[in-house]
Amino acid sequence: MRDWSLHLLDLAENSLRAGAGLVSLGVSLEEDGRLIITLSDDGCGMGPELLRAVTSPFATTRSTRKVGMGLALAGQNAERAGGGLHVSSAPGRGTTVEIEADTRNIDCLPLGDLAQTFFSLICLNPLRPDFEWRLRSPRGEEHFDTREIRQALGEGISLGEPEVREYICSLLTEQCETVFGGIMQ
Amino acid sequence: MKSLSELEAIRQKTLERIALRKEDRDDGVRIVIGMATCGIAAGARPVMAAFMDEIDRRHLRNVTVTQTGCIGMCRLEPMVDVIAADGSKVTYVKVNPEKARMIVADHIVNGHPVTEYTIGNYADQA
Numbered sequence: 348m349r350d351w352s353l354h355l356l357d358l359a360e361n362s363l364r365a366g367a368g369l370v371s372l373g374v375s376l377e378e379d380g381r382l383i384i385t386l387s388d389d390g391c392g393m394g395p396e397l398l399r400a401v402t403s404p405f406a407t408t409r410s411t412r413k414v415g416m417g418l419a420l421a422g423q424n425a426e427r428a429g430g431g432l433h434v435s436s437a438p439g440r441g442t443t444v445e446i447e448a449d450t451r452n453i454d455c456l457p458l459g460d461l462a463q464t465f466f467s468l469i470c471l472n473p474l475r476p477d478f479e480w481r482l483r484s485p486r487g488e489e490h491f492d493t494r495e496i497r498q499a500l501g502e503g504i505s506l507g508e509p510e511v512r513e514y515i516c517s518l519l520t521e522q523c524e525t526v527f528g529g530i531m532q
Numbered sequence: 533m534k535s536l537s538e539l540e541a542i543r544q545k546t547l548e549r550i551a552l553r554k555e556d557r558d559d560g561v562r563i564v565i566g567m568a569t570c571g572i573a574a575g576a577r578p579v580m581a582a583f584m585d586e587i588d589r590r591h592l593r594n595v596t597v598t599q600t601g602c603i604g605m606c607r608l609e610p611m612v613d614v615i616a617a618d619g620s621k622v623t624y625v626k627v628n629p630e631k632a633r634m635i636v637a638d639h640i641v642n643g644h645p646v647t648e649y650t651i652g653n654y655a656d657q658a
């Protein structure tokens with residue numbers, strides 16, 4: 348993957364497949380340049396055996412392809428940037444993926460376009476699940492939550508309606524710009 | 533800065549438009565984009581954005597864009613299915629944003645699949 352935002356799109360796909368009702372993303376750039384990413388869901392979770400195997404490139408439960416690469420690739424990129432990837436999960440209790448990387452490390456991937464990642468997820472899944480993010484940097488903090496938007500829109504209007512999509516896209520872009528604009532691409 | 537209060541105006545506008553729209557989603561076209569690791573790495577996200585943008589620009593209200601997982605042909609990603617109301621399906625391979633816009637114009641608007649980019653054409657050449 349070219350950047351973290353693409354890894355996050357890929358990892359969020361796991362949450363969707365796990366039947367999540369809520370997918371929460373936290374992206375925090377610390378004073379000292381460490382990037383801390385947390386992606387959690389309330390999906391089906393994983394048992395200990397799968398959990399142990401899941402960060403090795405030879406684990407997947409899908410039948411069409413023998414090798415799942417998403418978590419393994421993200422883990423490799425985190426380690427290459429002086430950090431790591433950690434997954435905690437239990438059946439019926441959801442899953443949390445934590446990624447740490449040092450943005451001062453020359454091998455650290457760029458952050459990429461987080462807004463496009465969230466926008467894609469919402470456009471492609473306008474009815475369910477809900478998506479939430481919290482972005483943080485020394486510049487400030489922003490919070491986004493599709494539950495708030497659904498509530499303000501009321502019954503009968505999907506997040507997939509073009510007017511709503513346009514609003515969500517510019518809100519996400521604005522929040523990224525406020526928190527990370529000029530410090531990370 | 534955007535605020536939630538803007539949503540009230542958006543709500544009204546959307547409700548008015550929905551009231552005018554013939555609720556005939558049954559004759560709609562579905563665009564299904566492969567969004568597994570291989571698809572995303574190969575560029576599925578900008579392809580999805582191009583489809584969305586082209587559909588909105590042309591006000592195509594009966595077209596929905598959805599996603600699917602890995603179908604096991606990683607080297608042909610990004611892959612996109614266009615499924616007509618009657619269930620007939622055309623599979624496009626190695627799609628990029630430019631091809632996506634052409635698929636909307638030629639196939640979805642004018643009814644002529646872009647055979648050049650379909651999986652059938654690719655298989656014939658291979």
Ligand SMILES: Nc1ncnc2c1ncn2[C@@H]1O[C@H](COP(=O)(O)OP(=O)(O)O)[C@@H](O)[C@H]1O
Binds near residue numbers: 362390442
């Ligand atoms: N959020 C999650 N919830 C439940 N299971 C997960 C989650 N993330 C990963 N898994 C399990 O770990 C496997 C490996 O995931 P991944 O590395 O992304 O490869 P792939 O998605 O291609 O299988 C998945 O097939 C799934 O069984």
Ligand SMILES: [Mg+2]
Binds near residue numbers: 358415418
């Ligand atoms: Mg995956």
